[in-house]
Amino acid sequence: MTTMHITPASGSRSIYRLHDRLVEWATALPLSIVQLGARVAVAEVFWQSAQTKLGSWPVTLQLFAFEYRLPLIDPALAATMATAAELSGAVMLSIGLLSRLASLMLLGVVATIQVFVYPGHWAEHLMWASLLLLMLSRGAGFVSVDHLIAQRIRAGG
Structure with missing residues (x-):
């Protein structure tokens, strides 16, 4: 990855040097x-949602039957599936286990919420989806069970 350096045509160069240092610092992260x-942030959102559902089943x-009203699925089944996806997805993302699968599953939850339940909350859903897409496309990173398993497989057992 190349770092972009801005060179002024004239005037003070200190602001450009500051910019270049900030870019170098950010690139080194x-x-x-x-x-x-990203994993912890998204996991927390879905963990809390599942806890709320379980706290007052x-x-x-009632919410799934009268407010959410998902088409073609029984409200009790939808509530169970949503809660199970949120709980398992949150745990999997937290520890970085099968994080791509968890991300895909939670993207399905986000898409369902966006399309059928709260379409007006698109900005919040876009934020969740963006973090989940990062996990789907790049994986869980070095601090994850996925990485430990991959290392073990590469080492031969």
Whole structure:
């Protein structure tokens, strides 16, 4: 990856030097730190959502039946599937286990929420989807069970 340096035509060069130093500092940040932060942030959102559902299951069933109203699926089944996806996806992302699969699963949850439940909350959903797409495309990073398993496989056992 190349670092872009800005060269002024005239005037003070100190602001350009400051910019170049900031770019170099940001470029040196390990991607694994970004991946870890993304995993923890998204996992927390879905973990809390699942805990809320489990905390008051009768209310959850009512929400799925009367507010969320997903087409072609029984509300009780939809509530169970959503809660299971949120719980398992959050745990998998937290520890970085099968993170690409977890990301894909939670992207499905986000898409369902966006299309059928709260289409007006697109900015929040886009933020979640962006972090999940980072995990899907780049994996969990070095601080993950996925990385430990990959190392073990490469080492021959």
